[in-house]
Amino acid sequence: MVDSNDILKLSAAFGIRAEYKTEMFPSFLSDVRSKKVCLVCDRNTEAFAVPVCDWLKGSGVACTLFRYDEYEPVADETHCAAAAKALAGCDYALAVGAGTLNDICKYVTFLQGKECGVLATAASMDGYSSGVTPLIKNGFKITENAHTVKHVLLDFGILCSAPKIMTGAGAGDILAKYCCLTDWKISHLLTGEPLNEEAAGLMRVALQKCVDEIDGIRACGKEGVDSLMRALLISGYAMVIAGNSRPASGAEHHMSHFLEMDFLRRGKPIPLHGVKVGLGTMVSLRMYHRLAETDRGFPGKEEVLREAEKLPQPEFVRDVLASLQCPTRFSQIGVSEDTVRDMLFNCYKIRDRFTIMTLYNRYDLMRGAADALIAEFY
Ligand SMILES: [Zn+2]
Structure with missing residues (x-):
């Protein structure tokens, strides 16, 4: 039986590096240090993405930020296409959000053969660790294959302040x-x-x-x-x-x-x-x-x-x-x-x-x- 007490070890067994915020996220930083990182956020989560982007840049990581100009984007063709364009020049996407942004990033990076992670902004659903992603295509909800995230970053300052x-x-x-x-x-x-x-x-x-x-x-x-x-x-x-x-x-x-x-x-x-x-x-x-x-x-x-x-x-x-x-x-x-x-x-x-x-x-x-x-x- 796997030990559910140590969520970090358990996650590692499934290929996901989960990390609690200490002085930011040192393990994540060492993993992405040589990558071009793009943070994906919306108008709600921008406030959490900006400090992370600044921190990465300050640590010498090439980092850009892509923001949807909406408070609640949906995971459909249009939004996936916009993310695909924004991610074209980078090799790692960090979703700063919950269900939707994580789904979009998992799916787009899967198609582009890149890695992704998520800074979770709400304990709102169980898709953070899943390898599939629900999307809306032609007005229908479908489940597409994606991959699992490489990192789940957990900051209780953010998670506890979620609506x-x-x-x-x-x-x-x-x-x-x-x-x-x-x-x-x-x-x-x-x-x-x-x-x-x-x-x-x-x-x-x-x-x-x-x-x-x-x-x-x-x-x-x-x-x-x-x-x-x-x-x-x-x-x-x-x-x-x-x-x-x-x-x-x-x-x-x-x-x-x-x-x-x-x-x-x-x-x-x-x-x-x-x-x-x-x-x-x-x-x-x-x-x-x-x-x-x-x-x-x-x-x-x-x-x-x-x-x-x-x-x-x-x-x-x-x-x-x-x-x-x-x-x-x-x-x-x-x-x-x-x-x-x-x-x-x-x-x-x-x-x-x-x-x-x-x-x-x-x-x-x-x-x-x-x-x-x-x-x-x-
Ligand atoms: Zn569910």
Whole structure:
């Protein structure tokens, strides 16, 4: 079993050099000293990029800065093309941002055969350590191959000052692992799908550490955000160990993807990944707990009930999300009630992966549950 206590060593095992800020980032500096570095930021993260650029230049590193002229760029063709142009003359890209900028840099440098890293500006999602990247192409969300970053730079001065909703999104993406791991377990029990104990165990321990630190996370304190950031990195490593996204993605992610397609279709800005996943997590948890009250039988019910008993109530997740200024109802993110109803009946079709959503729809449990789920969460 890999040791999740030493996130720096664990990251190194996956080819990523994670570094906490001390006097800036000496290990990173020694790795990029002979490279031409380009920092990629947006209007929100420019304030964090400029001092790093100055520091690199002051240390003798050739460094340029590319800034998107927007507060919230999206990872689509236009933005990737702009980054590709900016990165043409350099050989290392450092994203200064969270999900979107990291995705753009990972993808573009992968295509250009260059290295990249990220100065994480928010503990908002678990893509920092992943080797794939979600992109919008022709108005569709797709997952493209990329490579993993060489460096993840962690500065708690920055991470703790991120907007609360971003830390809340990260908490939503981690609390979701309760459901991902349980979906995986019930699929193992009911369908015989292989369960990788090492990956699941690693994720479970990281999740538990976050729950132990939940007050610190709610307060966006250093210890809390540290445990959250570790768990977000570990989520990527657990997926590598499992060879798929099972440890980090279940029905709540299918709900999120389903809604994302609706936002894209309507040309509306997409809410943060972890915000949607957090909402889906509450729905999944309620679905698990409702099973004890239903008379309907289905194969493997006893096993599923046993797993459900180990899960927290959705109110726990709701309180955490609310304290971090995240929406706790679907109506707050700008989707229609009809779309949410459609999601409850159809999002399980997005992937051929057995989850609580598959179970509800396969055994006709959703018809009796949808109204109550909508009343509680819409
Ligand atoms: Zn996620």
